[in-house]
Amino acid sequence: MSYGSYGGPPGYGGGYSGPGGFASAPPRGPPPGGDPQLWSWFVTVDHDGSGAITAVELERALVNGDWTAFDLDTVKLLMSLFDRDRSGTIGFNEFSSLWKYIKDWQNVFRHFDRDRSGSIDARELQEALHQFGYNLNSQLLTLVQKKYASTVSYRGGALPGITFDRFVRACVVIKQLTESFRRLDTDQDGWVQINYDQFMETVLSLP
Amino acid sequence: MSYGSYGGPPGYGGGYSGPGGFASAPPRGPPPGGDPQLWSWFVTVDHDGSGAITAVELERALVNGDWTAFDLDTVKLLMSLFDRDRSGTIGFNEFSSLWKYIKDWQNVFRHFDRDRSGSIDARELQEALHQFGYNLNSQLLTLVQKKYASTVSYRGGALPGITFDRFVRACVVIKQLTESFRRLDTDQDGWVQINYDQFMETVLSLP
Numbered sequence: 001m002s003y004g005s006y007g008g009p010p011g012y013g014g015g016y017s018g019p020g021g022f023a024s025a026p027p028r029g030p031p032p033g034g035d036p037q038l039w040s041w042f043v044t045v046d047h048d049g050s051g052a053i054t055a056v057e058l059e060r061a062l063v064n065g066d067w068t069a070f071d072l073d074t075v076k077l078l079m080s081l082f083d084r085d086r087s088g089t090i091g092f093n094e095f096s097s098l099w100k101y102i103k104d105w106q107n108v109f110r111h112f113d114r115d116r117s118g119s120i121d122a123r124e125l126q127e128a129l130h131q132f133g134y135n136l137n138s139q140l141l142t143l144v145q146k147k148y149a150s151t152v153s154y155r156g157g158a159l160p161g162i163t164f165d166r167f168v169r170a171c172v173v174i175k176q177l178t179e180s181f182r183r184l185d186t187d188q189d190g191w192v193q194i195n196y197d198q199f200m201e202t203v204l205s206l207p
Numbered sequence: 208m209s210y211g212s213y214g215g216p217p218g219y220g221g222g223y224s225g226p227g228g229f230a231s232a233p234p235r236g237p238p239p240g241g242d243p244q245l246w247s248w249f250v251t252v253d254h255d256g257s258g259a260i261t262a263v264e265l266e267r268a269l270v271n272g273d274w275t276a277f278d279l280d281t282v283k284l285l286m287s288l289f290d291r292d293r294s295g296t297i298g299f300n301e302f303s304s305l306w307k308y309i310k311d312w313q314n315v316f317r318h319f320d321r322d323r324s325g326s327i328d329a330r331e332l333q334e335a336l337h338q339f340g341y342n343l344n345s346q347l348l349t350l351v352q353k354k355y356a357s358t359v360s361y362r363g364g365a366l367p368g369i370t371f372d373r374f375v376r377a378c379v380v381i382k383q384l385t386e387s388f389r390r391l392d393t394d395q396d397g398w399v400q401i402n403y404d405q406f407m408e409t410v411l412s413l414p
Contacts, residue, residue, distance in 0.1 A: 056358070071279065073280070151283075152290070181407075192401060196392075
């Protein structure tokens with residue numbers, strides 16, 4: 001895998017490896033339209049110059065702060081959110097929205113990555129989810145940390161941290177699950193009654 | 208990423224790229240104990256010669272038939288299944304069980320990959336799940352295919368196939384979900400009543 005040189009997202013640099021984002025540097029030259037900065041990033045990610053970004057091109061462009069590639073499941077999540085015309089590719093307008101979405105998440109990630117380790121540890125996760133309005137008990141928090149940790153547990157040590165890509169996916173999954181539950185809980189008593197098909201559909205629709 | 212040369216799993220070779228498995232060739236030399244063939248594989252995967260396999264070493268060793276690395280989530284699933292003493296690493300005995308598990312899944316995958324494409328398409332998935340005893344309706348089957356496909360949908364075409372690593376994960380998830388539902392459905396009427404914490408716990412415990 002080659003990622004090209006690292007330019008980093010706009011307004012972003014220095015020693016801290018950061019939450020993650022696009023890996024390649026923008027090419028020089030005047031952009032044909034839209035925000036020039038954004039256009040130059042679009043052209044860079046559009047590796048084959050087709051005028052649209054495929055999932056493979058997006059996957060190649062997105063890296064975490066520790067240089068690991070984004071999870072396929074997170075790339076698929078982004079494609080499903082921003083390929084609005086279901087063309088299978090991301091055009092320039094869709095890319096603008098995707099870009100903003102990633103920048104917003106970068107800010108969130110940086111805000112909660114208090115120790116600037118480049119990953120979200122258990123305490124940081126708890127703070128983030130609490131501030132988003134999700135009050136998960138400690139057992140659920142541990143399950144989230146385990147499921148989205150960027151490696152398996154180390155012997156006797158603290159649970160490993162969550163990199164940027166998996167943090168975004170974790171938050172989207174918790175949001176989607178909580179919304180699904182609220183929708184099913186029509187009488188708002190904290191309990192839902194569902195059958196097997198509804199149950200499977202809810203889970204299999206998650207990113 | 209370097210995978211070394213491809214030896215392929217025992218009794219396995221030829222033109223067909225296959226479902227996936229360990230990428231490196233076994234080193235020459237007499238094994239110090241256990242099944243000599245298995246020991247030589249263990250030594251190869253144990254890159255740093257520590258006598259135990261870490262998640263990183265396992266991740267480096269496991270590739271699909273199309274040479275893509277295994278999903279981190281599938282590697283984590285395997286570690287959680289076979290790191291029985293919770294040491295954070297896989298010893299030789301644990302490796303023997305892991306090896307058998309992967310070989311069994313390879314046979315399953317090969318059986319259902321009727322067109323030998325190296326991935327499981329929608330029809331093959333339906334057959335596999337049906338034969339495992341899961342009767343998912345067509346909407347659920349499409350959700351499974353989308354969620355575990357090894358890329359996003361192509362424009363207008365059929366849903367992309369599922370590579371070996373993701374196929375294993377899909378099957379384990381469906382099994383685990385169905386068992387969870389059955390456990391919750393104490394009166395066996397096809398409906399369960401659960402609260403938010405149970406709902407979240409069920410989903411967040413999935414690989």
